Amino acid sequence: xxxxxxDRDWWRTAVVYQVYPRSFADSDGDGIGDLRGLxxxxxxxxxxxxxxxxxxxxxxxxxxDNGYDISDYQDIDPTFGTLADVDxxxxxxxxxxxxxxxxxxxxxxxxxxxxxxxxxxxxxxxKRDWYWWRPPxxxxxxxxxxxxxxxxxxxxxxxxxxxxxxxxxxxxxxxxRKQPDLNWENPEVREAVYAxxxxxxxxxxxxxxxxxxxxxxxxxxxxxxxxxxxTYGDSSPYLINGPRIHEFLAEMHREVMQGRDRKILTxxxxxxxxxxxxxxxxxxxxxxxxxxxxxxxxxxxHAQTKWDLIPLQLTALKAVLGRWQVxxxxxxxxxxxWNNHDQPRAVSRxxxxxxxxxxxxxxxxxVLHLHRGTPYVYQGEELGMTNHPFGSxxxxxxxxxxxxHAQAVGLGVDPDRVLESLRSRGRDNxxxxxxxxxxxxxxxxxxxxWLPVNPNHTEVNxxxxxADEGSVFHHYRRLIExxxxxxxxxxxxFTMLLPDDEAVYAFTRSLDDVExxxxxxxxxxxxxxxxxxxxxxxxxxxxxxxGHAAAAWDGRLEPWQALVLRRTR
Ligand code: TEU
Numbered sequence: 001x002x003x004x005x006x007d008r009d010w011w012r013t014a015v016v017y018q019v020y021p022r023s024f025a026d027s028d029g030d031g032i033g034d035l036r037g038l039x040x041x042x043x044x045x046x047x048x049x050x051x052x053x054x055x056x057x058x059x060x061x062x063x064x065d066n067g068y069d070i071s072d073y074q075d076i077d078p079t080f081g082t083l084a085d086v087d088x089x090x091x092x093x094x095x096x097x098x099x100x101x102x103x104x105x106x107x108x109x110x111x112x113x114x115x116x117x118x119x120x121x122x123x124x125x126x127k128r129d130w131y132w133w134r135p136p137x138x139x140x141x142x143x144x145x146x147x148x149x150x151x152x153x154x155x156x157x158x159x160x161x162x163x164x165x166x167x168x169x170x171x172x173x174x175x176x177r178k179q180p181d182l183n184w185e186n187p188e189v190r191e192a193v194y195a196x197x198x199x200x201x202x203x204x205x206x207x208x209x210x211x212x213x214x215x216x217x218x219x220x221x222x223x224x225x226x227x228x229x230x231t232y233g234d235s236s237p238y239l240i241n242g243p244r245i246h247e248f249l250a251e252m253h254r255e256v257m258q259g260r261d262r263k264i265l266t267x268x269x270x271x272x273x274x275x276x277x278x279x280x281x282x283x284x285x286x287x288x289x290x291x292x293x294x295x296x297x298x299x300x301x302h303a304q305t306k307w308d309l310i311p312l313q314l315t316a317l318k319a320v321l322g323r324w325q326v327x328x329x330x331x332x333x334x335x336x337x338w339n340n341h342d343q344p345r346a347v348s349r350x351x352x353x354x355x356x357x358x359x360x361x362x363x364x365x366x367v368l369h370l371h372r373g374t375p376y377v378y379q380g381e382e383l384g385m386t387n388h389p390f391g392s393x394x395x396x397x398x399x400x401x402x403x404x405h406a407q408a409v410g411l412g413v414d415p416d417r418v419l420e421s422l423r424s425r426g427r428d429n430x431x432x433x434x435x436x437x438x439x440x441x442x443x444x445x446x447x448x449x450w451l452p453v454n455p456n457h458t459e460v461n462x463x464x465x466x467a468d469e470g471s472v473f474h475h476y477r478r479l480i481e482x483x484x485x486x487x488x489x490x491x492x493x494f495t496m497l498l499p500d501d502e503a504v505y506a507f508t509r510s511l512d513d514v515e516x517x518x519x520x521x522x523x524x525x526x527x528x529x530x531x532x533x534x535x536x537x538x539x540x541x542x543x544x545x546x547g548h549a550a551a552a553w554d555g556r557l558e559p560w561q562a563l564v565l566r567r568t569r
Pocket of ligand 1 (some may be wrong): 065068069074105155175211212269271306341342427
């Protein structure tokens with residue numbers, strides 16, 4: 001391996017930290033986080049030891065979906081700062097040996113993006129075809145119920161079609177009506193996106209997290225989907241992992257990533273991707289993406305939709321994660337996450353955010369970070385931040401939650417039941433302000449925070465956690481350090497043990513003569529782990545989360561205990 005090759009492989013031992021800038025740190029007292037706030041808090045990330053920051057969108061945006069609706073890809077929203085602030089952020093991060101990964105949202109733009117404004121201006125505008133325009137359903141008058149060009153449902157409730165009075169046609173929006181989908185069939189669209197990406201790389205960013213990237217290739221026929229229940233049809237066969245997706249990603253790699261003087265890190269957000277899809281996206285020889293975010297493990301507690309709550313079964317969770325580990329063992333690469341800005345807080349969902357909050361947060365970190373792949377830490381996860389005790393619907397801000405509430409209550413679902421699912425699954429749980437200290441707005445802002453601060457910030461906060469060697473923060477710091485120091489953590493083979501055990505998550509990792517055993521009790525009761533304890537009698541305890549693990553492990557686990565043992569063969 002030449003030194004250049006090894007430089008290019010740095011990312012395989014890296015840990016990524018996600019910043020949701022709106023909720024991270026506010027420097028100017030307007031109640032909304034910003035770039036200067038982030039720059040001022042880089043010490044926290046450096047102390048934690050992360051290698052890469054994925055920054056959720058900071059581009060110019062009407063903020064209909066908190067920045068995932070972009071009206072200018074090459075400028076910064078005044079809410080967050082300026083291009084000069086980004087330059088300063090990049091320099092400050094590089095100085096600390098950290099890299100910056102930008103969010104890339106190119107399945108859709110804002111309806112206020114000049115491209116769409118032009119596209120909408122007339123049916124013969126040169127940019128008309130940059131988006132998906134369609135006439136009303138045959139024989140029907142535009143704007144009347146049922147006249148939509150097809151029966152697809154938006155991810156944010158209701159139809160995917162918005163009627164445009166002026167031209168009499170509809171445009172497609174898989175997300176909000178202010179997020180029209182770009183037509184990737186048009187080569188001019190693709191070239192405009194690639195040029196914009198190159199511009200960011202020239203500015204010094206080190207990678208891209210690609211929003212719903214496996215939705216960019218659609219079946220141009222846009223056919224009706226099968227109606228399983230309710231009014232809408234299933235669009236996924238025509239929308240997800242579409243016919244030209246691999247062609248587009250390979251082209252993007254060629255046009256943007258190839259031939260750069262440094263490794264550009266790419267991760268695709270790929271809802272609905274199977275292991276087989278993941279393999280195609282991340283096989284290095286195919287030159288598409290470095291890794292993808294699977295959604296399978298964050299779907300194990302969903303019934304029909306994310307709003308239908310079913311209890312988490314550990315066996316189901318292990319089956320999914322184990323399948324991805326096996327599937328991408330030799331070819332491809334996994335990304336590993338419990339939560340992000342779209343998901344409930346990990347400790348509230350997979351752990352116990354009551355009596356065992358700290359211990360179960362450490363257990364979750366241990367289990368995830370000991371898998372093979374690239375771990376992602378979502379801001380506040382390293383403190384064991386929890387879901388928010390939302391009261392009424394008035395306290396929610398997220399468009400997905402508000403639209404779902406309106407639609408479900410409109411259809412006659414009991415409002416208390418709707419609120420219950422929002423409390424458990426709503427995206428605002430992840431978006432309450434970062435808890436820096438015990439002061440009134442948790443040190444996030446001197447103004448009025450855009451979303452309420454969790455009342456538990458008096459106890460759960462970065463200041464307290466960094467001062468306490470036994471905190472969740474220091475446990476995460478050790479996990480990250482371990483990945484950097486022990487090659488087996490990043491690169492070793494993975495073998496799942498006890499797949500049928502409803503309480504114990506157990507697996508081994510091995511590389512050359514080093515072997516690790518990871519055992520974790522996902523319950524509030526003491527359990528015995530049915531593994532070959534004798535074989536590990538002389539093993540070294542690398543990490544535990546209870547603070548008093550015995551030198552020789554006897555196979556028993558306390559409530560929410562997680563252990564990492566190491567032996568050499
Ligand atoms: O999310 C896409 C996605 O598939 C879901 O996570 C979605 O947010 C929703 O929760 C489904 O129930 C990405 C972004 O991460 C999200 O924040 C954006 O709202 C969305 O794309 C549109 O850009």
